[in-house]
Amino acid sequence: MLTISPIADTPEAALERVLPSAPYLRRLHETGTRGHWRDALQAVRDIPADLPEAEAMTVMRKAKAQLHLSLAAEDLSGILPVMSVTRALSEFAEACLEAALRVTLARRGVGGAGIFAVALGKMGAYELNYSSDIDICVFYEPGVFMAGDYEAGETAQRIARDIVRIMQELTGDGYVFRTDLRLRPDPSSTPLAVSTRMADLYYESVGQNWERMVWIKGRPTAGDRESAARFLKILSPFVWRRNLDYWAIGDIQAIKRMINSKVGRADFETVSPDVKLGPGGIREIEFFAQTQQLILGGRQPELRDNSTLGALAALTKAGVVEPDTADELNTAYLALRNLEHRVQMRRDEQTHIVPAGEDDRRDVALMSGYDDLAAFDRDLQATRRCVQAHYDRLFAHEDRALEDHSLGNLVFTGVDDDPGTIETLASLGFSNPSAAIDTIRNWHRGRVPATRTARGRELLTALLPGMLAAMGKTGEADEAFRWFSRFFEGLSSGVQTLSMLLAEQTLLDDLVSTLALAPRLAQILSRRPDLLEALVSNQEPSRPVIDEHVSFDGALDSWRRYHREQNFLIGHRLLHGLIQARDAGTHWSDLADDTIREMAAAAERETANRYGPRPGSWAVFAMGKLGGRELTAGSDLDLIVIYDADPMEAQTWYTRFTQRLITALTAPTAEGDLYEVDMRLRPSGGAGPVAVSVPAFERYQNKDAWTWEHMALTRLRPVAGNEALSHQIMTIACEAIVSRAAKDDGTIARDVSDMRQRLYREKPGKGLWDLKTAEGGLVDAEFVVQQDMLLSGKPEAIRANTREAIAHSTLPDAERSMLIEGVTFLQSLQQVHRLALGSDVQAGVMPEGLKDRLCRSVGVDSFAALEAEISSLKSRVHALCAEKLHLPATD
Known part of the structure; x- marks a missing residue:
């Protein structure tokens, strides 16, 4: 174990021996700083309130130089033990704070009632080292400070700023102490001086366990001691909880793990450790004591000593710490604090790291009483290993999973x-x-x-x-x-x-x-x-039972709970490659189909309950992406409702039914929402009724429909309702498309070409990752195959799914192969892209992991190769589209 020994019999001899290797002490000695440290302390205590600020600052700085040189001499000669040195330094800091506050209050003409400073950290425990900064909090008591004057808060801030400036401003005589107020409540959003009322509210509501550890060492250090005592009494239940729950203990254990995780043997082999923060350092001894104080001190007041060694002694007396453990930690703490002083007094640096250079380290070893550097290094390592061994045994019973x-x-x-x-x-x-x-x-x-x-x-x-x-x-x-x-x-x-x-x-x-x-x-x-629970259960969500006993609102909520789990699982599986991207459209569409069927049934029951039995029969049809079973994450639904009944008697009932279906699919409830619904592809679009009778549908498709409406009609697919009616409507749609082909006089090709050119103008492409509307995107491929269906006049060629339609088209084999390959490629990418980013088409916002997932979705090795393939493919698709649709050449 490390043993720090006196290096001379007298303070004068000790100084003479270290001055060559301690530039800071040598400078103090050469400037004529003389006198005992007790005299320096008294000089500061005697500073009168009416002394001009500049003169008070000079007194403090000269006293500090005298105190540092005298204390170093008595420390190195063994006259003062290390904890007496730390107490002297702490008392000096306290005297300086008192003087700074006294002078400031007098200069501002303000009484001292209700304003005070609390020392935390090493100063609070009388454990300051040679080059410590001081941690304090400045508080004022509303209604006491300035007798409740509304300017009390602002005045308190100015006083706090004055104190800090007096303490740490660098003048020709140096500085006194670096002063840190950042341990006050929520320092990033509170003023330098905090009202006791605000502090109490903060600690009661959001105070953390590490702050409780900080306040173990809190003590009044300057100003109104009665107000300070009242405040600390108020704060006591926050620091010392009588009943510490399991989660607080878990938090303390986690803080222990975080303060210094195991970092391997190599750190113990270093000859230049951080004796404060490194493994086996001072911090671990402090934490060893404070952690157990937090857990037990609420019910055992005798454990509330605010000093490290006092806490160890109290814990040992209470039977919490074994005597041998306490003795070894006590010995290690004194040795490490002594060494810390010797490291700092050489240059007055706020460092805790033993010098790595051999010459500098030898100087530190000599100041510690070692003539043999190897023995110094060995003993320091042994001390640190001893400390960490005890530190690691703390909470040996805890769950080790997180370690x-x-x-x-x-x-x-x-x-x-x-x-x-x-x-x-x-x-x-x-x-x-x-x-x-x-x-x-x-x-x-x-x-x-x-x-x-x-x-x-x-x-x-x-x-x-x-x-x-x-x-x-x-x-x-x-x-x-x-x-x-x-x-x-x-x-x-x-x-x-x-x-x-x-x-x-x-x-x-x-x-x-x-x-x-x-x-x-x-x-x-x-x-x-709550969607995370779906991943934990590793099971398919339970499909709800929605029947006549479930209310309309209950049906909506019940299905939304099921839908969001199922929807999330599909997305999760797609993202992680558990379903192939090329097949994802089927999964999204199956879920949408189920949803439409359940919500349509609920809408029918609700309409019948309110307005009487259903007249005739009905069916719901999908168009667009849902019609082609090509939905992506977040797609809306293109729907048509068609009924078979006398419109004079049934139109109102089916309008109400359709409105309830739309509500069931779109309305947000406490359980969320489902889809956006678009019914503009019905006959007459937004100007027509939301539900269409069979005769009206047939008449419109055969007499009034535009070419683009028949293009959309190629993607018609029944989803819910009466099967016979569904078959009838699909026959009407097919016959209308075939009939148009038979009567075509070139109008179809012109209309399709004009429409594609119009879309280019109205929805121009947004770059390479616009996989839908840009030139060579999916819309180009859809236009090619839909034109082919309208021109072919073959019922078997009419297919709602784009890839199936290409396979059954009249296009040459090479063009079919290229289009199927291209559409599959673009749809696969679109599935992953829409899931991850929504409609954003900028590659720059893609996480690197997403880029890798996109590559894997289409079997490409690198993102650069993927972008090259997208560019090439879109060029080929657009070239075919331009040829088939007779598009004008573009620059």
Whole structure:
């Protein structure tokens, strides 16, 4: 174990020995700084309130130089033990704060009642080191400070700024202490001085367990001590919970894991460790004590000592820590604190890292009483190993599942970015680790709905190692984090979802990869996180039973619950290659068909209950993509309702029926929505009735329909309703198309060509990834085959599905093969693309994982090769379209 020994018998001799290797102490000595540290402390305590600020600052800075040189001499000679040194430094910092506040209040003409500073961290525990900054919070008590003056808050801010400036401004005499106010409640959005009322509300509502650990060491250090005592009493239930629930313990355990994950043997072999934050360092001893204080201190007040060694002693006396363990940690703590001082006093640097250079390290070893550098290195390593052995045994009974993530540091507490955490995130592929750390820190502060409860924040802490590991596995950690953030921040409540993800690591991995591939699904999942349960169950959703006993509204809600699970599962399977992209249209269309049948049946029952029995019979027909069984994620439905009954008696009933069907398919309920419905392809479009009688349909198709309407009619397909009526309507449609071909005088070809040119103008292509409307896209192929069906006059050629229509067309074999191959290729890409990104056609927004999935959907090796193939294919398809439709040449 490391043993720090005096290097001389007297302070003067100790200084003489170290001055050559300690530039800071040498400078103090050469500038004539003399006197005992107690005199320096008293000089600051004696600063009168009416002393001009500049003079007070000079007194403090000169006193600090005197105190540092005197303390170093007594420290190195062994006159003062290390904890007496830290106390002297802490008392000096306290005296400086008191003086700074005293002078500031006097200069501003404000009374001191109701304003105070609380010391946290090492200062709060009288454990400051030579080059520590000081962590404080400045509070004011409303109604006491300035007697409730409405300007009290603003005045308190100015006083806090003055104190910080007096303490840390660099003058010709140096500075006193770097002063950090960032441990105050929510420092990014609160002023420098915080009202006690606001602080109480913050800690009661969103205070975190790491903040409870911070406040273990809190103590009044300057200002109105009575107000400070009242505030700390109010805060006590936050710090010391009498009943600590399971999730709080889990959070504390997770913080322990995150503070310093195992980073391997190599860190113990280094001769230049961080004796504070590294494995086996001071932080682990502090955490060893504070963690157990948090868990037990609520019911055992005797454990609430705010010093590290005092806490160890109290835990040992209470039988919580074994005496041998306490002795070894006590010895290690004193040695490491001593070493920390020797590292810092050489140059007055706020560092905790033993120098790597052999000459510098030998100087530190000599200041520690070692003549043999190898022995120094060996003893330091042994001390650190001893500390971490005890640290690792802490919570030995805890669930080890999450310890599989040996990632390195993952610290999101406090206000500064932990360097080890930045390194860990960078190793996972994060290009801007600080941005991710800041986002997670805000989550911990309860700034999103999912973490506004203590349990939500505790679950997040436990989840983070697995979540970040999963993001690293995607190969694009930034994208995965960005979309997970959207998902996470969109959750209305986090406990259930986070619990599920914590219990199912495979589900967490799946979720992260899904969100990285498909931003569109991130938005869906953020609104409906319950969809994750469908993945956990690994079973098909149970189809609801909707009969005459179920109300219309009940039918809508019941089917929406089923539909969103089934819809999500289809998308998930498509995204992860569990169904082929070329077949996805069939899966989406089957679900839509089922939905139409169920909702039409519910609409019929509702209409009959309200307006009497159904007259005649009805059928619902699909057109467009649904007609061709080519739906994609998010497609709307093109529908026609046709009935067989006397229009004079039945039109009103079927209008009401159709309106209820549309409502059933489109209306958002508490359970979500289903589809957008477009009925503009019915006879007479938006000007015609929503439900069409058989005679009206037949008359329109044979006498009034335009060429483009017959093109659309080629994709007519019955979905629900009376089978005989469905067959009758399909016959009418086929005969109308065949009849048009028989009477054609060249009009069909002209109309088709004119229409395609018009669409080029009205819906110009949006680039390479516009797979639908751009030149060479799916619309070009559809126009070619639909023109062929209209011109052929062959009933067997009329097919709603584009690929089937191409196969049965009159086109030459080579053209058929090219078109089938091209349509299959483009539809496959469109399926994955629409699922992941919706209608956005810009390649630049695609995550890298999505690019890989698109390549795999069509069997292409690289994204560059894929884009080249898209370009080539679209050129061939457009060339054929231009030839068949007699399109004019374009530049």
